[in-house]
Amino acid sequence: MYRYTENDQKIIEERVAQFRGQTERYLAGELANEEFLPLRLQNGLYIQRLAPMLRIAVPYGLLNSAQFRKLAHVARHFDKGYCHFTTRQNIQFNWPQLEEVPDILAELAQVQMHAVQTSGNCIRNITSDQYAGVAGDEIEDPRPWCEILRQWSTFHPEFAYLPRKFKIAVSGSESDRAAILVHDIGLQLVRNEADELGFKVLVGGGLGRTPVIGSVIREFLPWQHILGYLDAIVRVYNRYGNRDNKYKARIKILVRAWTPEVFAEKVEKEWAHIMDGPCTLTQGEVDRVKQHFTLPAYETLDAASTDAALAAQAADNKAFAKWLERNTLPHRVSGYSIVNLSLKPTGVAPGDVTDTQLETIADLADRYSFGEIRATHNQNLVLADVRKSELFELWQQAKVAGFATPNIGTLTDLICCPGGDFCSLANAKSIPVAEAIQRRFDDMDYVYDLGDLTLNISGCMNACGHHHVGNIGILGVDKKGAEFYQVQLGGTADNGAALGNVLGPSFGQEEIPDIIGKILDVYVANRQGDELFIDTYRRIGLNPFKESVYAKDH
Numbered sequence: 001m002y003r004y005t006e007n008d009q010k011i012i013e014e015r016v017a018q019f020r021g022q023t024e025r026y027l028a029g030e031l032a033n034e035e036f037l038p039l040r041l042q043n044g045l046y047i048q049r050l051a052p053m054l055r056i057a058v059p060y061g062l063l064n065s066a067q068f069r070k071l072a073h074v075a076r077h078f079d080k081g082y083c084h085f086t087t088r089q090n091i092q093f094n095w096p097q098l099e100e101v102p103d104i105l106a107e108l109a110q111v112q113m114h115a116v117q118t119s120g121n122c123i124r125n126i127t128s129d130q131y132a133g134v135a136g137d138e139i140e141d142p143r144p145w146c147e148i149l150r151q152w153s154t155f156h157p158e159f160a161y162l163p164r165k166f167k168i169a170v171s172g173s174e175s176d177r178a179a180i181l182v183h184d185i186g187l188q189l190v191r192n193e194a195d196e197l198g199f200k201v202l203v204g205g206g207l208g209r210t211p212v213i214g215s216v217i218r219e220f221l222p223w224q225h226i227l228g229y230l231d232a233i234v235r236v237y238n239r240y241g242n243r244d245n246k247y248k249a250r251i252k253i254l255v256r257a258w259t260p261e262v263f264a265e266k267v268e269k270e271w272a273h274i275m276d277g278p279c280t281l282t283q284g285e286v287d288r289v290k291q292h293f294t295l296p297a298y299e300t301l302d303a304a305s306t307d308a309a310l311a312a313q314a315a316d317n318k319a320f321a322k323w324l325e326r327n328t329l330p331h332r333v334s335g336y337s338i339v340n341l342s343l344k345p346t347g348v349a350p351g352d353v354t355d356t357q358l359e360t361i362a363d364l365a366d367r368y369s370f371g372e373i374r375a376t377h378n379q380n381l382v383l384a385d386v387r388k389s390e391l392f393e394l395w396q397q398a399k400v401a402g403f404a405t406p407n408i409g410t411l412t413d414l415i416c417c418p419g420g421d422f423c424s425l426a427n428a429k430s431i432p433v434a435e436a437i438q439r440r441f442d443d444m445d446y447v448y449d450l451g452d453l454t455l456n457i458s459g460c461m462n463a464c465g466h467h468h469v470g471n472i473g474i475l476g477v478d479k480k481g482a483e484f485y486q487v488q489l490g491g492t493a494d495n496g497a498a499l500g501n502v503l504g505p506s507f508g509q510e511e512i513p514d515i516i517g518k519i520l521d522v523y524v525a526n527r528q529g530d531e532l533f534i535d536t537y538r539r540i541g542l543n544p545f546k547e548s549v550y551a552k553d554h
Contacts, residue, residue, distance in 0.1 A: 048424050
């Protein structure tokens, strides 16, 4: 993973010192609330319903064990003993004391972490595929390109005050695991007919109040020009984006108003002025960054004997066999596996991890996966380089620590924002709904029979739980001061990204588990063979689900 240079470290330490002074001035009454607001947002600090919330950047979801131990220290000494992993691969502390935030940032700087540009109207954390570098369907490892984009976007003077927040995602695989179609800019690494590397460029995607699937504005952009082209896109947006109404300020609104074709013309015209300028990448610069993402010291393993032993262990232990099936994936290197650690045990807010669990994960990473951990969009964690011969041992330890729930990709592996329990923007609570669903569907044999299925919950229209792109999406809404929940069906966030359709009138919180049960009954009754929920939905449409849910006996 990328390691700070001396200059990187100095920049972050200077930012911490600067914010310490700003915080002290605010607490002393020397800065008004409206003056402190942009300063705290630049450093990832929000004021939530009950306390400040500090969002920590995790570039493209990559962390090491030393960083996990530091996060555990911060959670224990500055918070309430836990942190939260978000759908954008970041980390949030929900209970810091305002006067202690500079101390937290100073602690994090010791392990090359920061909160810069995790909030505010700027280019946010660059996200990517949690299986980057180890996935079998990878065209090109996206992590070096994400790091190049991170260095380009951090403290970019022209883009510090955009019309609205701005999010970029990069995918390097045939399967889109970075949800590039619902980002302000989505980048897909591709190769042309001459086997030259480049990017397919999409713009104008996003969720929130106006969900939109991104549009392709360039099928192939040579890699040398990626920074200049992104400069052109963001310049056009910065110049023409709506600054009068924050609900109409995202780039997706501009692209939709102009049409993707007109927007592309504007970008091409802007790019023509800077095409071969200082932003043009050289092979030397790319190689400089790539050297931080070299392969671990993989061993040459006897795959045949390892697979035979693993099969025997699975045959003797049904629980281990299910964990292997749901929580591990093939690795591009023979004899290794990708392991997903589930952060979705029933009764725990999805994505929450305690201080002691953080330390346990650090120990597991050191023991089994070269000291590296990845955060996922689904609020889980990944150990990407585990020897198959050590999977049973790892499973036993993960089970004791609470990370071995064998539910990755299933109904109970749901995405859930913090909702009304924490967020001042939320219309309704999310966490109790998630728990009620998990408790209602606790028969894992039934859950496995349903197959791969995504369920996403958001507490408001800002869609931090990505409800628009869940196969089943749940949105918290306010009705005259009471909390209700709207259900959507048919969303996906992969290569064929689609937005869900609203089922109909909303429901009370206590009704939601039974409503989900009715929806699943329709699916089971209508599916053909091993057909997945999303495929059955696309084949039969919304009406059979609506008829069942809103039947007179409901």
